[in-house]
Amino acid sequence: MITVTLIGAGNVAQHLFKAFSASEKVHVNQWFNRNIDPIKEYENEVDITDDISGLKDSDIYIIAISDDAVINVSKNLPFSNKLVLHTSGSVNMHHIDKKNHRGVFYPLQTFTKGAKLNFEDVPICIEVERKSDYSIVKKLAIASGGKSYRINSDQRAALHLSAVFVNNFTNQLYRVAHEITESQGVEFDILKPLILETAKKVQTLSPYKAQTGPAIRKDTKTLEKHLKALDKEIHKDIYELLTKAIIETHGN
Amino acid sequence: MITVTLIGAGNVAQHLFKAFSASEKVHVNQWFNRNIDPIKEYENEVDITDDISGLKDSDIYIIAISDDAVINVSKNLPFSNKLVLHTSGSVNMHHIDKKNHRGVFYPLQTFTKGAKLNFEDVPICIEVERKSDYSIVKKLAIASGGKSYRINSDQRAALHLSAVFVNNFTNQLYRVAHEITESQGVEFDILKPLILETAKKVQTLSPYKAQTGPAIRKDTKTLEKHLKALDKEIHKDIYELLTKAIIETHGN
Numbered sequence: 001m002i003t004v005t006l007i008g009a010g011n012v013a014q015h016l017f018k019a020f021s022a023s024e025k026v027h028v029n030q031w032f033n034r035n036i037d038p039i040k041e042y043e044n045e046v047d048i049t050d051d052i053s054g055l056k057d058s059d060i061y062i063i064a065i066s067d068d069a070v071i072n073v074s075k076n077l078p079f080s081n082k083l084v085l086h087t088s089g090s091v092n093m094h095h096i097d098k099k100n101h102r103g104v105f106y107p108l109q110t111f112t113k114g115a116k117l118n119f120e121d122v123p124i125c126i127e128v129e130r131k132s133d134y135s136i137v138k139k140l141a142i143a144s145g146g147k148s149y150r151i152n153s154d155q156r157a158a159l160h161l162s163a164v165f166v167n168n169f170t171n172q173l174y175r176v177a178h179e180i181t182e183s184q185g186v187e188f189d190i191l192k193p194l195i196l197e198t199a200k201k202v203q204t205l206s207p208y209k210a211q212t213g214p215a216i217r218k219d220t221k222t223l224e225k226h227l228k229a230l231d232k233e234i235h236k237d238i239y240e241l242l243t244k245a246i247i248e249t250h251g252n
Numbered sequence: 253m254i255t256v257t258l259i260g261a262g263n264v265a266q267h268l269f270k271a272f273s274a275s276e277k278v279h280v281n282q283w284f285n286r287n288i289d290p291i292k293e294y295e296n297e298v299d300i301t302d303d304i305s306g307l308k309d310s311d312i313y314i315i316a317i318s319d320d321a322v323i324n325v326s327k328n329l330p331f332s333n334k335l336v337l338h339t340s341g342s343v344n345m346h347h348i349d350k351k352n353h354r355g356v357f358y359p360l361q362t363f364t365k366g367a368k369l370n371f372e373d374v375p376i377c378i379e380v381e382r383k384s385d386y387s388i389v390k391k392l393a394i395a396s397g398g399k400s401y402r403i404n405s406d407q408r409a410a411l412h413l414s415a416v417f418v419n420n421f422t423n424q425l426y427r428v429a430h431e432i433t434e435s436q437g438v439e440f441d442i443l444k445p446l447i448l449e450t451a452k453k454v455q456t457l458s459p460y461k462a463q464t465g466p467a468i469r470k471d472t473k474t475l476e477k478h479l480k481a482l483d484k485e486i487h488k489d490i491y492e493l494l495t496k497a498i499i500e501t502h503g504n
Contacts, residue, residue, distance in 0.1 A: 067474075090474055090477070108443070108445075108446055109449060110449050112457075112462075117449075121445040122445065123442045149438075151438055154436050155433075155436045155437070157436075157481060158436035158438055159433065159442060159443070161432055162428075162432045163429075163443065163446055164465055164466065164467075164478060165425045165426075165428050165432070166425060166443055167446055167447075167450045167464070167465065168464065168467060168468075168498065169490070169491075169498075170450055171459050172459070172497050172498050173418060173421050173425070174417075174454050174459035175501055176497070177414035177415075177417045177459075178459050178460070180417070181407075181411065183410065185407070186401075186403055186410055188458075190360055190375045190377065191360070191411070191418055192455050193374065193375060194362060194415055195418050195422075195454060195455075196455065198362060198418060198422055198423060199450065199451035199452075200448065200451075201362065201423075202423065202444070203447075205364075206440075207427035207429075210364075210423055210426075211423055211424070211427070212362065212420065212423075214416065214420075215420060216420075222342055226413050230413070234496070234500060238417075238421070238494070238497060239416075239421075241486075241489055242420075242425075242490070245424050245428070245486050246421075249427055
């Protein structure tokens with residue numbers, strides 16, 4: 001049994017609490033947040049506290065808070081030589097105060113408040129300072145239900161950056177499509193199956209092989225027609241730039 | 253029973269043949285292609301032909317061929333006053349020769365050769381020249397298993413343009429992520445659950461509401477770090493433009 005103390009009350013902390021609670025191999029010893037209110041509803045399931053000086057002993061402490069707060073909270077931990085992990089994609093592992101053993105437990109997924117997420121769909125990216133800590137962190141990741149990947153800091157940075165492209169930027173393209181369909185009074189719903197199928201396609205096919213459409217076909221007539229049809233300047237810019245990117249990727 | 257003649261042998265024609273064949277309400281009377289080879293394998297299931305002058309009588313003729321060929325093939329049809337539909341997102345309905353009644357049967361989905369696709373996930377966008385033809389085309393769409401939507405030409409153009417954003421451009425963002433992860437020797441596989449979840453999220457939430465990440469948070473520190481980390485000029489350009497788009501969408 002791995003004992004865990006959770007620190008923080010945001011989306012990631014809440015999802016981790018649920019995943020850990022569902023496992024027989026993990027026990028959440030205590031859940032700390034500087035403001036007790038958001039975790040109050042869990043008081044019958046776990047020992048909750050807002051007193052950092054009274055933290056109990058656990059195998060692993062997981063800091064799941066906003067990036068900027070990691071340094072300070074880790075400094076204020078009232079113990080040393082314990083294993084402390086943060087969950088951020090972009091915070092340096094060494095921002096955790098060096099009085100403890102440090103590591104990262106980065107769940108690469110988009111967490112929506114209240115939405116249920118199967119942890120099978122949450123890759124856990126692991127980084128540890130001390131080699132000997134790897135095995136218990138891996139066990140924790142697997143116990144949560146996720147797949148675990150051991151990575152280094154540069155790789156984590158690359159993943160975090162890539163996540164912006166496949167999540168935030170992709171979502172903005174969905175938004176552009178929403179604006180275009182709305183401008184003609186046609187339901188955005190019609191595009192939803194295509195959105196899903198596009199994401200499914202690259203689960204087995206590389207994005208390189210999955211590419212289709214007027215840019216890769218160099219169908220100049222359609223490209224011109226599309227550009228002309230776009231009203232907003234920024235939509236035109238996105239259309240031109242991503243068309244150029246597709247053509248660069250697929251050569252001449 | 254609706255009788256249908258299929259014209260063309262590409263992905264769309266093949267998927268339509270399978271969907272129609274699975275329905276008890278549709279009978280594929282005949283399948284024409286100017287080159288018989290790609291449909292040869294179906295000769296025991298349906299009457300195949302490469303002789304356009306010998307086309308049999310059907311309720312509906314569906315032209316599922318490349319955009320540029322619609323005008324000519326529809327001219328060469330050896331009959332008139334029949335209902336002829338094309339399946340293109342971007343070809344004008346009136347490119348079908350006017351000797352027949354015209355319409356569009358546009359399945360808005362990405363079709364992969366050989367991959368199975370449930371027609372429940374294929375919205376069928378319908379346009380007809382004569383009002384009285386709508387009901388049989390709608391029946392055909394529903395019989396194929398898909399949801400049907402009646403739209404006009406401008407709406408179809410908007411959908412076709414939007415599809416480039418949510419399919420081709422989104423796929424190119426996946427490709428960029430593939431390049432970034434590869435450059436650090438980390439598996440693209442780690443991003444696949446996030447790709448899928450991002451697409452799932454907008455099935456129930458608007459892209460506007462689903463947005464997260466450093467751009468919407470105006471997290472300048474992360475934005476700068478990311479831009480610095482990108483090697484390729486075009487990746488930087490995409491990062492900057494889509495960040496700008498997110499900020500414009502979500503105001504100041």
